[in-house]
Amino acid sequence: MKISLFITCICDAMFPGVGEAMVRLLERQGVRVEFPEGQTCCGQPAFNSGYWDDARAAARTVLDAFEDSDFVIAPSGSCVYMLHHYRELFKDDARRLGQAERLAAKTYEFSQFLVQVLGVRDLGAYFPHKVTYHPSCHGSRLLGVKDEPLELLAAVRGLEFVPLPMAEDCCGFGGTFAVKMADISGAMVAEKAEHVTETEAEVLTGLDMGCLMNIGGHLRRKGANVRVLHLAELLAEGVERA
């Protein structure tokens, strides 16, 4: 049985701690994780910008890297959902299309894997802080991962959960959108950050580092004292403190 980690390029390059936290938590659950080194990026930046040939170049590395995996787990609902688009990218290539179908079926976002596949909600974590949660759009809306992170948070001892006002509104990240339409994106993240500060939470958590880097970057610019953690980091820290 091969259970593989799809680290995603952003966590690989910028947030290696997220991947490590995920691996620690999974191993604690008795899951042995492998890391296929051929993987690069899911291809989303090029796909969303309309450059599908360039997206395919990235996608092929992902298809090949996980070809013989039985399960693929990633710390991002957005990158996982991108794999579902591979069917469109390779609709004229029977071999790649077959790979794409299999990959979409066996890939899970991290919290989705814990709750839906392993059936675990309580990881035994202790995290005595006020926490709010931002549901990233692609993970919650497109992939349908809505309750899983909340169930995992609900099982953490000592954690005080504060709902985020207008939580379902996009934070303004949107990949290249944040750069191409910087001011619209800036207005969106400013409102999101206001809602985070309104909750008076000490910690903001979520399932996508793109969005969290966006909100966290704005909070930092505003000098707000909020820690921003991927759910895996929060849970791993909580497990250590328990």
Next chain:
Amino acid sequence: MSLDSRDTVKERAEAALEDDFLRQAVRFTTERLRSGRQQAAGEHGNWEAWRERGRQIRLHTIAHLDYYLNLFAENARANGAQVHFARTADEAVRIVQTIARRVQAKTVVKSKSMVTEELHLNQALKEIGVKAIETDLGEYIIQLAGEAPSHIIIPAIHKNKAQIAEVLSEEAGEKLPPDTKVLAGFARKRLREEFLRADIGMTGCNFAVAETGSICIFENEGNARMVSTVPKVQITLMGMERIVPSWADLEVMATLLPRSATGQKLTVYLSGISGPRRPGDGDGPEEMHIVIVDNGRSNQLGDPEFQELLNCIRCGACLNVCPVYRHIGGHAYGSTYSGPIGAVLTPALKKNVAEWDDIANASSLCGACWEACPVKIPLHDMLVYLRRRKAESPHRSAGEAAAMKAYGLTMAKSGRLASALKLAKIGQRFVGRDGEIRARIGPLDGWIRHRALPMLPPESFRDRWKKRSAGVAKPLDPAVEERLRAAMAKRTAGGHEAGGAAHGQARHMAPTAAQVQAADLPEQHAMPDDQRAMLGHIAQKLGRRLRSAPAVRPFRGAPDFWNAFTLPPEERRERFAANFRAAGGHVASVPNLHAASRYIAEQAAARGASSLLLQDAPELAALALDNAMPDACLSVWNRDSDTDWIAVAAGADAGIVLADCAAAYTGTVALLSSRERGRSVSLLPPVLFIVLPADRIRTRLGEVFAEFDAGGRSAMPAGVHLISGPSRSADIENDLTIGVHGPGDAHVIIVGSSE
């Protein structure tokens, strides 16, 4: 029309972002509409089943558009209407201009129509010396201000009360206070004069029912009713995709549209108009034209990525949930249609990629629009398709293309990615400080302007993974392995239980041309040239010959669970009353006509209403109002052919009508027009009394519509008017205004026992 003339969406958005009032106003209104929709959808229950059914009906209709348009045109003609087909905006404009010239029109009163905005029809009429007057309160305001609508259903969303007062004061020639009641009162009075004097009434069309040739209009103010009741000539402009096959299907749209648009169970008025007035009628147009417009819509037909765009029912729900629209408002989109639907529709209506601006980039692809859409149009995917088409054209940005090429090359091999990261880590030493990138160069500038950008850590995840000693991990736990095997078995048996919400459905173009079993239309079928040209074009785009019969479809109208739903009679009465009251109307339950007569007399007296106009019906004669109100001036509609009965209705203090039936679930009464039962009686006087025999209350709107389907075209009255409360508007800063054009004081008197 002052569509914002700045060149790019980006520039227009920047200007909008500096307009604090605009942003505040848009936020406030969209939040109100958004929570209204959520509440209405939740209350109704089974919302996903309704959405799916709505989508199926729209997919089926568009896949057979040539057939249904032909059926509609034939039925509309049989009803006495003149049907015109316009392939382009110019053709549509010419058709309207020709009619206006022929009837020597001076003024045209218009109810809300996005198609006419698209055609810039007001300007075209002005060019031939005809004054077009918008009569929807919001549209009236922005027309006077010389602006364009910035929201599909709340056109003046961007204006505040003080600005509106200024605009209306100029029109009034006196200073009007920024008071919603005063402002709406002025508009009512001024526009009432225009309705009575206009030569042509012009409407849009929410849906056209093919099987009876009826056009259907949803509205709250009553101006669309005015426009289709008072002037001698009516012109209806409709986008060619506005068709539904039957009234049963209209029930589904009537369930989805108002709930998605404003959170109402039903709009105050839903009018079904089947041709001009019948011989002997005292009101309604003598001449009715229906102009069916393509104007780029057929570009979408046969295109698997965009055909679903024609499913749109123009509710505006996608605008209300869109975080981009929320911050920049409608004008920044630079086109007739704004928000997510506008961002897709505007380029899609133009075939030529060279004419596309950067609007498709103004989205974070969050998918909120798709989630809110009552017919599940995947707008977020379509935005990507638009970007792809531009990227594959010569009009792409060279810089972006080069950047993406570099991205693709880097990501094609993990070794290249590792080298690129190594380089980046060296490079960032020169531009970073305290863990943050500081240099505002190239694409970094936009990011850094609004947020901190962390520097790359010294080691990537893969660097660290390499350092992990092999064998550090324990083998797979057998119990876990068992769970995983079970999950894999389920996967092969029927797919991933978490397969992705958006891709879980078979999404694109449900029935393919090959699956459709239908007969071709015989060549000799008599058809006017304009009709044959448009329908032939549609069939060609759909990749087949003209159809004379539709595919058999497994569904018609509402989902089965809904058709089985019925309330006991007493509950129907209560539910009806509760809903009609919640909409701001009054309901009295009385045992007999004598008591009804007393109620009317008391209420009329309390309002100082002394001149009353009754429809000509035995039930109303039996009220014997002359006994109950000996001093009142009572007239009965259309008793002689010499009187101008519309003028009588305009002068009456109250109208008294008989309801043909009612639907409890939405709190709606239905009035069918005839020679004796003029439409003006329920529309022009400020007070309305509706006499409703208790045994006519049904549970669902669908039960009312079923009678229309059963009777067929030949049994349709010229006007079917569904009324669910007093006339209302929220176009001035969200303040609820009652009695904008129709009666502000609406009473239903339920007579007798429910059994």
